[in-house]
Amino acid sequence: MFSAILFDVDGLIVNTEELYSRTYIETLADFGKTLRRDEYTACVGIPVETNAADAVDRFRIGTTPEAYCEAWMDRFETSISDPDQIELMPGILDLIDHVLGRYPLGLASSTKRPRMEKTLRNGLLPHLEASELGDVFGTILSGSDVVHHKPAPDVYLLAAQQLDVDPTKCLVLEDSQAGVMAGKSAGMTVFAVPHFFTEHQDHSQADRILGSLTEAVALT
Numbered sequence: 001m002f003s004a005i006l007f008d009v010d011g012l013i014v015n016t017e018e019l020y021s022r023t024y025i026e027t028l029a030d031f032g033k034t035l036r037r038d039e040y041t042a043c044v045g046i047p048v049e050t051n052a053a054d055a056v057d058r059f060r061i062g063t064t065p066e067a068y069c070e071a072w073m074d075r076f077e078t079s080i081s082d083p084d085q086i087e088l089m090p091g092i093l094d095l096i097d098h099v100l101g102r103y104p105l106g107l108a109s110s111t112k113r114p115r116m117e118k119t120l121r122n123g124l125l126p127h128l129e130a131s132e133l134g135d136v137f138g139t140i141l142s143g144s145d146v147v148h149h150k151p152a153p154d155v156y157l158l159a160a161q162q163l164d165v166d167p168t169k170c171l172v173l174e175d176s177q178a179g180v181m182a183g184k185s186a187g188m189t190v191f192a193v194p195h196f197f198t199e200h201q202d203h204s205q206a207d208r209i210l211g212s213l214t215e216a217v218a219l220t
Helices: 016-030 037-043 048-058 065-080 092-099 113-123 154-163 177-185
Strands: 004-007 105-108 139-141 170-174 189-192
Touching (some): 016 037, 016 048, 139 154, 170 177, 177 189
Parallel strands (some): 004 105, 004 170, 170 189
16 A cells, blocks of 8 residues: 555654653743643644743743753753653554564654654664664654755655655654644655644644554554
8 A cells, every 4th residue: 555654753653742841841840930731732843942932931931042942951851861751652563563574664753863863762762673773764864854844845755765665655654733734745645643742733634543553553
């Protein structure tokens, strides 16, 4: 049915949105401010620099956006350095086991490469029968590899090019509205897998909306 399968990373393979949320809220607390977990959903899919600037403005924090972002990302980096703090999304291991060897696989994230690779090395790799991510994924692309990030299609088109497959024969797995838009703009089939932090977004452009990655096993 497909010539390749392309995976988003944050919120699709690893539950990093939970870590972004927790560390954002903890950083706010340093300045005597509070935010509910469900209120963080408005920040999902937005660059951390933009969210940091918004936090400083919205909560009238007496620091610069750059300083807030640095404090937040220091916490986040500490979290993704600890494999015990990184949760995998339900069904991802079963899905990878099902499609590995049957399709070329690729990663296509908007996250900067160092952060993305650290998350995957500590969160995903220990659960795979592989010594390197490249043993599983034929191409590994990040926000550092393209000028225009999702919802632009660039990262998905580049992934198809590197795997030497027709974009129209690729299946994209995404959790966010921006990711769905990127995959569809690239001419690909897109399965959306929303979760707590993205279920409020519009996934209507997706070819299918799944309850979990486990459902994708029967469709690939």
